[in-house]
Structure formats: C-alpha cells, structure tokens
C-alpha cells in the first residue's frame with residue numbers, strides 16, 4: 001500500500017511531439033502553491049527601487065576575474081567556450097535586430113497558441129508555454145530595447161543530451177549545453193519567421209542576448225518550479241534544459257502556474273544542498289525580492305564554475321534530472337523516500353584534478369579558492385588603482401602619470417569589450 005496520499009495529478013505533454021502524455025501524482029504533504037510563493041507588494045517594491053540587472057553587468061568584476069582562472073585551471077574549457085562564442089556570434093547579431101523584422105502577411109486575429117506550440121515542439125522544444133511579459137523581470141539596462149507592443153511571452157525549453165549531462169562536471173557536459181545554445185539559435189530563427197508569416201512580430205530573449213531572467217516567466221507559464229539548486233525543474237528534464245523566450249504580439253492564450261510539489265519536495269530531498277562542492281546552496285528558504293526560495297550564494301558558486309568546467313554538480317545529483325519527475329514522485333508516494341538518495345549512482349561525482357566524491361564526501365578548499373572580486377569591474381579597478389597608489393606613496397621613482405594611463409586603458413577595455421570576450425568570460429549559468 002502507498003505510504004502517501006495523493007493530492008492531485010499533473011498531466012503534461014510527452015517528452016517529444018509523438019510521445020504520450022505523462023501524468024504525475026503529487027503527494028498531499030508536498031502541496032504548497034502553484035508556481036512560487038510570492039509577495040506581490042515586495043516584488044513591486046524591489047523591481048521599482050532596485051531593478052534587476054544582468055549578472056554580467058552587476059558582477060562584471062567576477063566575470064573579469066573568471067577568464068584568467070579558467071585559462072589556468074581548465075584551458076580546454078576556455079577554448080571550448082571561445083569556440084562556441086564564435087559559432088553563435090552571427091546568431092547574437094541577428095537576435096539584436098529580429099524584433100524589427102516585420103510581419104510578412106496580415107494577421108487573422110485568430111488564437112494561434114496551438115499552432116505555435118506544435119511548431120515549437122516539432123523543432124525540438126520539449127516544453128512550450130505562454131504567459132505575459134512581466135516588466136518586473138526585464139533588466140534595467142535592457143528596458144529600452146524590449147519592444148513594448150510585444151506583450152506575450154512564448155517560453156521554450158530545449159533538453160540537453162542526457163548521457164553527456166551525467167558526466168558533469170567536465171567538458172562533455174559543457175559541450176552539450178553549448179550545443180543546445182547553438183540549436184536554440186536555429187529554432188528561434190525558424191519560429192520568428194513562422195510568427196512573421198502568421199502576421200505578427202517577434203523578439204528573442206536568450207540564450208546569447210537575454211533581456212531578463214527566464215525562470216519567473218517559465219514558472220508563470222506552468223513549465224516547472226524552481227528547485228533548491230536555483231534552477232527551473234521541468235517534468236521531463238529536471239534541471240537539464242536551456243531556456244529561451246520569444247516576445248510576441250501574436251494572439252495567444254496564457255498558461256497558468258502549476259504546483260508540481262517541488263517547492264516542498266526540495267526541503268525533504270536536499271541532495272544538491274548536501275553535495276555542492278562549493279557549499280553554495282542553503283537548506284532554508286528565504287524571502288528574496290518577494291519570492292520564497294533557496295538562494296544560491298554567488299561567491300561560493302562562481303569560483304567552482306570558473307575552476308571546474310561550469311561545475312553543475314547540483315544538476316548532476318538531482319534525482320528529478322537523473323530519473324524524471326514522474327518516477328521520483330511515484331517512488332515518494334510509494335515509500336516516502338527520495339529515489340536514489342544516498343547512492344553512488346546519483347550522488348557520486350568526480351571533480352577534475354581533485355578526485356571522486358561519493359555520498360557523504362565533499363572536497364575541501366582553502367579560503368583563497370573563494371577570493372573573488374565583487375561588483376562592477378570599473379569599481380574593482382578603481383579600488384585596485386587606489387591600493388597601488390597607497391602602496392607606492394613613498395616611492396619617488398614611480399611614474400604616476402603612467403599608472404593613471406594604464407588604469408584608464410583597462411577601464412576603456414571593459415567598456416569596449418566585444419561579444420566574444422564577454423561570452424568567454426561569462427559563466428553563462430542559469431543560477432540565481
């Protein structure tokens with residue numbers, strides 16, 4: 001007899017276009033709210049007073065720092081990232097301008113939700129949902145670039161190769177997420193052309209150029225809930241999908257957020273929290289910008305990403321990613337336990353250059369591993385310049401004009417940084 005009572009079932013389309021629907025049972029003790037517990041007044045306050053901005057803007061000092069660390073610790077990883085940046089550069093150029101591409105016919109005004117959903121799934125998107133463009137989740141620095149008339153958001157998730165993701169952390173898993181980014185470029189170009197042919201406009205957000213964080217809109221569109229690892233957990237792929245949004249004025253019906261039981265399940269599971277090599281994940285949820293969530297500690301996570309080919313241990317050890325949401329929820333209802341928890345199959349991982357860590361074992365690092373500059377790179381450089389002046393203040397041989405010139409050149413370099421360099425430096429993570 002099953003140990004847990006069932007509260008409700010969630011029925012989702014199959015993994016691929018022709019696969020049968022999947023019905024996931026949700027235990028009564030996992031019920032919280034559809035989507036994420038939210039305090040709307042707080043979301044409004046923070047988005048008004050402290051608008052969101054991209055990590056590569058507000059943490060650009062860490063991005064600067066990350067490049068040389070990658071170069072020293074995993075040169076192959078940096079080489080791969082640089083290669084990938086070159087491959088997707090033409091797509092990034094196209095993304096910047098695709099919103100101005102006009103419709104090629106007159107719109108009929110008929111609801112095209114199912115047409116678009118079918119087309120996107122045909123092109124390889126495993127999860128497709130619709131919601132409104134919530135301006136509270138548009139980056140401050142990008143606000144003027146988003147076309148205001150495109151008020152609907154089409155959310156698209158593409159699955160990464162399963163076998164390769166299971167080799168995380170390492171070049172194989174880094175390759176598969178770069179490969180998905182490349183595929184998303186082609187998918188977006190097809191979809192924008194298709195939307196234009198239906199008489200509407202479309203503008204692409206992510207993965208190369210993103211106008212805001214994708215997860216809040218995906219959760220709003222019912223495609224998953226955010227796990228304790230800070231990543232959207234979708235029914236088929238768990239944390240192993242890459243997210244992209246198309247803003248459009250096409251006539252569509254919005255989906256609704258869903259309670260998959262993840263919000264409560266993560267508090268019972270905690271595998272990613274226990275296994276994170278950087279100790280960057282928190283057991284307890286906090287209220288952050290109006291949402292109740294397990295917050296990822298950036299200063300503990302980014303050094304791992306820099307040193308270990310994007311890390312991703314929190315994704316590799318997630319039972320929902322490894323076995324799928326339905327088997328995990330079935331097992332929980334039958335036994336009250338987390339499928340795979342405590343096993344080497346699920347929890348074991350190898351850190352390049354450090355060795356293998358099984359359940360209950362974690363690598364140790366010295367404090368220097370986590371010493372990373374924070375904030376904007378220009379502020380960080382100014383502090384470095386000031387420290388240098390203090391250090392050399394009694395040295396009459398120092399050429400202060402030359403020091404000033406070097407400082408200015410460094411700052412100008414960051415202002416004129418091209419896309420390839422940005423990509424090679426950025427962690428590209430979905431972490432929050």
Ligand code: SF4
Nearest residue numbers: 276278301311312314
């Ligand atoms: S990616 Fe970050 S949060 Fe995830 S396991 Fe690695 S260090 Fe921890």
Ligand code: SF4
Nearest residue numbers: 227266269270272318
């Ligand atoms: S490993 Fe467990 S706690 Fe972490 S995200 Fe996956 S289900 Fe949630």
